[in-house]
């Protein structure tokens with residue numbers, strides 16, 4: 001016999017699903033366990049998907065809970081002491097100095113050149129990657145800890161963001177040529193887009209981003225946050241952190257941002273996206 005799960009599904013089931021995702025169990029295996037326990041498949045699937053989207057509807061205003069990033073002036077991140085130069089509380093934004101050395105920036109640019117492909121964005125309906133109209137750049141992704149340098153950078157960023165290594169997507173390197181830009185957008189998967197579920201099922205929602213600047217840009221190319229009205233100038237080795245998913249499962253609308261048009265020369269960055277749960281690899 002199977003039972004249907006009402007809208008207010010028991011919080012113990014929710015806690016159990018959350019713990020299972022945190023332990024790295026796959027969505028399919030969790031749904032299977034729930035159906036083995038007598039839930040109907042559709043109810044089990046929608047319960048897991050509801051949790052993946054975030055427990056709280058975004059009708060109430062975003063609550064700024066404590067940032068997992070340490071509040072210190074200098075953070076000892078894996079192998080490097082990193083200075084926090086500027087902190088904004090609403091939205092939660094931090095500018096860090098010297099996250100990568102000049103030499104590390106140059107090496108990552110060199111390693112990426114032969115791998116770049118035109119950047120894609122996610123189709124809201126299907127979840128498939130499509131040719132980006134709002135994003136004029138090329139990019140490539142490294143596997144987590146793909147080589148010794150990428151491994152050190154992945155570990156350093158994980159320590160800096162105070163988020164487990166396994167919750168991190170592989171480093172994405174982006175090159176914008178003169179005129180290249182990324183129009184205003186959010187980094188999280190829009191919870192109500194049907195296409196988001198395919199991405200949420202492995203790792204859950206994105207929680208925070210670190211953008212590392214790999215070069216000094218000749219002109220333009222800042223990262224602009226329109227709600228607080230702040231823009232960051234690319235500076236080789238520096239990084240901007242922002243967090244948009246809190247412990248209530250809300251998403252911060254004030255983290256909308258853009259990569260401004262590059263006025264002259266090229267702009268190279270790394271994107272590191274952290275997820276709520278470990279990603280299977």
Ligand SMILES: O=C(O)CCC(=O)C(=O)O
Nearest residue numbers: 182222223258259260271
């Ligand atoms: O280029 C930038 O400064 C921002 C890039 C960005 O927001 C992204 O790739 O998601």
Ligand SMILES: [Fe+2]
Nearest residue numbers: 185186187257
């Ligand atoms: Fe972004």
